[in-house]
Amino acid sequence: MSSQVRAPRAQPTGSATRQSPLEVEVVDLAGLGDGVARLPSGEAVLIPLAVPGDRVQISAPSRRQGVLRAQIVKLLTASPDRVSPPCPVADRCGGCGLQHVMPARQRRFRAGLAERALQPLTLAADADAALAGLGGGAPLAWRRRARLHLRRQGGQLRVGLMAARSAELVALERCPQLVAGLDAWLPRLRAFAAPFVEEGELLMTLGDGGALLALHVRLRSGAPAPSVAALEGFLAETPPDGGAPIVGLQVQAPGLALSVGAVRVALKDEGDATTEWAAAGGFCQASVEGNIAIRAAVRAGLRELVRRRGRPFALGLDLFSGSGNLTPLLLDVAGRVRSVELDIAAVERAEALHGAVLGAGRDAGQLELTQGDAESLPLPGGGDTLWLLDPGRQGAKGVCEQAAWRQPAGLVYVSCAPNTLRRDLQTLAAAGYRRVSASWVDTMPHTHHFEVVVAMIRADAAFDRS
Ligand SMILES: C[S@@+](CC[C@H](N)C(=O)[O-])C[C@H]1O[C@@H](n2cnc3c(N)ncnc32)[C@H](O)[C@@H]1O
Missing domain, CATH: 3.40.50.150 (Vaccinia Virus protein VP39)
Incomplete structure (x- = not known):
């Protein structure tokens, strides 16, 4: 295995995934990006984070909805197409799924x-x-529209994405897929939302001239709701290094709908003319x-x-x-x-x-x-x-x-x-x-x-x- 390649984290072995001596060759990628290998029985097994060309030791396969799955217990030989993911949470976060595979x-x-x-x-x-x-x-810093999750855990508000096929939040400090103009804001947005948000979603869209942000949340019980003045204060902040100006900010919660600044932003994807008007949370190509x-x-x-x-x-x-x-x-x-x-x-x-x-x-x-x-x-x-x-x-x-x-x-x-x-x-x-x-x-x-x-x-x- 080449020294610059990070091995995937061995997955915890529960009762359904007891360690077994099975060694398999990964031969393909399935539709959602899991590695595919053949068991000695000839049946296909899906292995998250495996790359065609890997030789791996896997946990005992378990069947769910007719599909056999197993986890990598040990990477025995790394595929030449395996690379170290640029993001430190790539092997848990469901936002990407293929960072460990050579772009080609x-x-x-x-x-x-x-x-x-x-x-x-x-x-x-x-x-x-x-x-x-x-x-x-x-391959990185391309996402100008994003929906991130917010959840209070251990007294702290976390921002992140869900793990693959799971409702478990993977907390992020930064996300390398986000365009820099949005990514740079993540720590400050979390700090802004922490006093009043229990859980919810953060919607972000970057357009010409700035970013639109919306918090669709459930409020923390007992905490004061945010005020229009607080939103205006956030909008007026000098952006962090690399951050785009925020041109519109909304907070929606049961019984509360606040909006300051713009509600839509122009996308100018092909030059000076507006190709589309986008909203935080509305569809536009990412x-x-x-x-x-x-x-x-x-x-x-x-x-x-x-x-x-x-x-x-x-x-x-x-x-x-x-x-x-x-x-x-x-x-x-x-x-x-x-x-x-x-x-x-x-x-x-x-x-x-x-x-x-x-x-x-x-x-x-x-x-x-x-x-x-x-x-x-x-x-x-x-x-x-x-x-x-x-x-x-x-x-x-x-x-x-x-x-x-x-x-x-x-x-x-x-x-x-x-x-x-x-x-x-x-x-x-x-x-x-x-x-x-x-x-x-x-x-x-x-x-x-x-x-x-x-x-x-x-x-x-x-x-x-x-
Ligand atoms: C992939 S987006 C494409 C939007 C647009 N063509 C573009 O290039 O940005 C799909 C759109 O279909 C809309 N949509 C979903 N179901 C629909 C339906 N049954 N009838 C009409 N529009 C629908 C969604 O609201 C969304 O705006």
């Missing part, structure tokens, strides 16, 4: 998951079979580089659909549209756009964004923003429509089932969850859709998360020459 091996793992998710969809005529990989250039890459992949997919068709679409649907991050890309390729988003606060931020976008030379009648459930609303389809869908991890089962009979000519699907993407692509493939381009985007280094952007056409659509 992590990328191969995520690319492999993306390839597998895309398998149900066959290629359209002349489509490029290559799966482009985008993003991932900054990394700037990741969002730029997703937008590039969506733009390329939409353009490829238009190129094949030879003219723009009459109508584009932006489903799961959030605060409108992708809507302008659709406005470039469709005469009219209708967006659908469930979260009313996100729709209001989209209105603020598109007021400006549409003011810049577009006709206001081109865009209709709808607050509603994309999974159950009747959606217009047919040969002159294009659907862009960007659901959360639950995927878009209802939308894809509708696509099968509403038959939009083209679809661009942005997915953050390979399992639901694969399920939905099975539906779309059976309905005759074929892949014209696909990329995967390395949005969240050191984790098993990534995005896939896939553009498709109906095999029998007029513009498909297959």
Whole structure:
């Protein structure tokens, strides 16, 4: 084992994980990043913190929900792809999961998951079979949006993330995934919240010009609630070294809602123009580089659909549209756009964004923003429509089932969850859709998360020459 590689901490051996003499070779990574080895019986066992190429001694495997798991008792031979994690709590914290794996091996793992998710969809005529990989250039300090947990333990307020598959808090002093502008504030935020917070969440978003923070908490019993003056005092503090200015701060607790400063902040991911308005706690892509890459992949997919068709679409649907991050890309390729988003606060931020976008030379009648459930609303389809869908991890089962009979000519699907993407692509493939381009985007280094952007056409659509 190389001297600069830190061995994973041996896990405590409880009754379910008694030490056993089992030695195994780790051969793969499973979907959530655990190592996979074969037992002498031939059964697969999942081993957290194991790397393909490791030889390890493991605890007696235990079965939960049909899956065999074991812990590393001793690292016998370290894989050449094993590295020392940059974070001191990486082997306990559930926020990352892959810091102990060489970044290039992590990328191969995520690319492999993306390839597998895309398998149900066959290629359209002349489509490029290559799966482009985008993003991932900054493996640390990329997270501009975060949700951390607060919990009082032993009389102290701790801030941290949950351990993997657990409700146990792993306390953090700093988090190397956070952009410096947010990370630098963690000790001071904990000190600010300590007098009045019993437990809850700390939401952080860094935008252009500063950070928004929100504490969604349960108050400590018997302690005075914070005042507006206290929040204003915190907002006025000189930032710590490397910290961004705080431009808005909210505290929400049962019976209490305080807000000082801004409630939304501009994201300017592609230059001077605002690409999105973000709120503390509202959705935006967690990394700037990741969002730029997703937008590039969506733009390329939409353009490829238009190129094949030879003219723009009459109508584009932006489903799961959030605060409108992708809507302008659709406005470039469709005469009219209708967006659908469930979260009313996100729709209001989209209105603020598109007021400006549409003011810049577009006709206001081109865009209709709808607050509603994309999974159950009747959606217009047919040969002159294009659907862009960007659901959360639950995927878009209802939308894809509708696509099968509403038959939009083209679809661009942005997915953050390979399992639901694969399920939905099975539906779309059976309905005759074929892949014209696909990329995967390395949005969240050191984790098993990534995005896939896939553009498709109906095999029998007029513009498909297959
Ligand atoms: C992954 S985000 C994408 C947002 C946006 N496209 C972007 O690029 O930032 C998914 C969005 O879907 C919304 N959402 C979740 N379920 C929904 C549903 N059933 N109908 C419409 N929107 C939904 C969420 O509120 C969230 O804003």
